[in-house]
Amino acid sequence: MTRLGAALALGLLGLAAPASARAEGTATSAPAPAGELDALFARFAAMPGLQARFAEDKQLSLLVTPLHSEGTIHFLRGRGVVVHTTSPTRQSTLVTDRQLVLWDGRTVRRVDLDASPSVAAFARAFTLLLGADREALERAFTLALQGRADDGWTLRLVPVAAAARNVVATIELEGKGLILSTLRIREANGDLSTMRFTGVDVQRRYTGAEADRIFRVPPP
Amino acid sequence: MTRAAAVATLALAAMTGGCSPPASPAPGERYPCVLHPPSELSPDMVVEQHVVARFRGREGEFDAVMQKRGAELLVVGLGPMNVEAFVIRQVGDDAALTQRLGPRPPFPPRDVIVDVHRVFFKRLPVPAEDGEAHGRIDDEDVTEVWRGAQLRERRFARQDRRGLVRVEFGPGCARDRCAPRTARLVNEWFGYELLLDNRRFTWL
Numbered sequence: 001m002t003r004l005g006a007a008l009a010l011g012l013l014g015l016a017a018p019a020s021a022r023a024e025g026t027a028t029s030a031p032a033p034a035g036e037l038d039a040l041f042a043r044f045a046a047m048p049g050l051q052a053r054f055a056e057d058k059q060l061s062l063l064v065t066p067l068h069s070e071g072t073i074h075f076l077r078g079r080g081v082v083v084h085t086t087s088p089t090r091q092s093t094l095v096t097d098r099q100l101v102l103w104d105g106r107t108v109r110r111v112d113l114d115a116s117p118s119v120a121a122f123a124r125a126f127t128l129l130l131g132a133d134r135e136a137l138e139r140a141f142t143l144a145l146q147g148r149a150d151d152g153w154t155l156r157l158v159p160v161a162a163a164a165r166n167v168v169a170t171i172e173l174e175g176k177g178l179i180l181s182t183l184r185i186r187e188a189n190g191d192l193s194t195m196r197f198t199g200v201d202v203q204r205r206y207t208g209a210e211a212d213r214i215f216r217v218p219p220p
Numbered sequence: 221m222t223r224a225a226a227v228a229t230l231a232l233a234a235m236t237g238g239c240s241p242p243a244s245p246a247p248g249e250r251y252p253c254v255l256h257p258p259s260e261l262s263p264d265m266v267v268e269q270h271v272v273a274r275f276r277g278r279e280g281e282f283d284a285v286m287q288k289r290g291a292e293l294l295v296v297g298l299g300p301m302n303v304e305a306f307v308i309r310q311v312g313d314d315a316a317l318t319q320r321l322g323p324r325p326p327f328p329p330r331d332v333i334v335d336v337h338r339v340f341f342k343r344l345p346v347p348a349e350d351g352e353a354h355g356r357i358d359d360e361d362v363t364e365v366w367r368g369a370q371l372r373e374r375r376f377a378r379q380d381r382r383g384l385v386r387v388e389f390g391p392g393c394a395r396d397r398c399a400p401r402t403a404r405l406v407n408e409w410f411g412y413e414l415l416l417d418n419r420r421f422t423w424l
Contacts, residue, residue: 058302062304063285063294063296067268067298069302089270
């Protein structure tokens with residue numbers, strides 16, 4: 001699992017929080033410019049699939065050097081999101097509507113999302129972001145967009161629930177058009193993850209055989 | 221703990237298959253070793269590693285980072301997504317555990333630090349030639365085996381213990397800089413084994 005998954009899952013814990021908890025949140029960001037957000041989410045909604053390479057540097061506040069990892073991320077509607085980390089070691093994570101499947105290079109662990117509502121937030125998180133479910137996303141986050149959807153932009157997500165902000169302070173996603181470039185996740189404890197994307201293919205169409213191979217954990 | 225943190229804990233515990241309390245290799249028995257303050261140890265470095273612990277037929281594993289800098293030695297255990305799971309901090313001769321999420325360290329914090337010292341810091345003077353070197357460190361007899369200008373094994377023996385604590389080093393522990401790709405610590409005193417896959421060394 002990447003920081004993308006972690007942050008979205010942790011941030012979207014607000015979705016699982018009761019309304020009273022959500023009401024604790026205080027939206028400090030200015031309302032997102034509706035037209036540009038609409039345009040951005042419309043672009044995501046039209047995306048058939050996604051493939052990208054990522055390089056992540058995670059700076060733990062306790063450590064003097066960042067932890068580096070690299071790999072690929074794939075998204076396909078109906079299949080979910082799979083992250084294959086290739087360095088420093090092979091690990092994979094698959095999130096579907098029903099299951100979270102983790103492979104640490106040796107062991108496969110499966111979490112039944114229907115039986116684990118807290119973990120189910122992971123699946124919803126990926127669906128919300130890549131499936132462009134803005135309404136659901138805004139129930140969990142205050143969104144602030146800078147820039148233009150068809151040019152360089154930065155989308156800043158701040159968890160609505162105060163309790164969620166105790167875990168994740170902010171999530172910032174940068175891109176140009178549909179091409180994601182950088183994801184920054186600031187945790188409340190000061191840890192910072194920076195994930196840079198390259199080779200982003202937002203028109204990725206997977207054949208059935210490709211999907212069977214790529215969206216399999218552990219990978220063949 | 222906040223609600224979000226609690227839920228995150230549960231979520232991550234579920235993801236990691238749950239966690240169990242650290243098992244002491246010697247319940248009620250102190251793991252003998254003189255722990256020198258980190259300020260007396262060298263070199264300053266960061267080691268990213270994967271740790272496998274085997275004890276009484278059970279096996280656990282986790283990613284970790286060992287950082288020795290100045291007067292502080294840290295072992296940071298990592299959960300999925302490189303989330304900070306636990307921190308063992310040695311300052312002076314005291315080691316303390318801070319647990320944030322699962323997985324938990326396999327042994328009590330001081331015992332983990334003792335093994336870090338045995339693998340990385342308790343060493344004899346570097347010999348001029350290959351062969352076995354013998355010496356005494358604190359109250360233990362130490363033997364080191366050098367082959368091909370690399371340290372391949374270090375053994376600790378005590379008069380009040382039967383057996384050894386043995387560390388087998390993979391390639392990379394040279395005379396001028398010891399960065400073993402792997403290390404296997406076999407503790408015959410308490411019957412456990414640690415396998416370290418040292419993925420990256422950074423010298424500070």
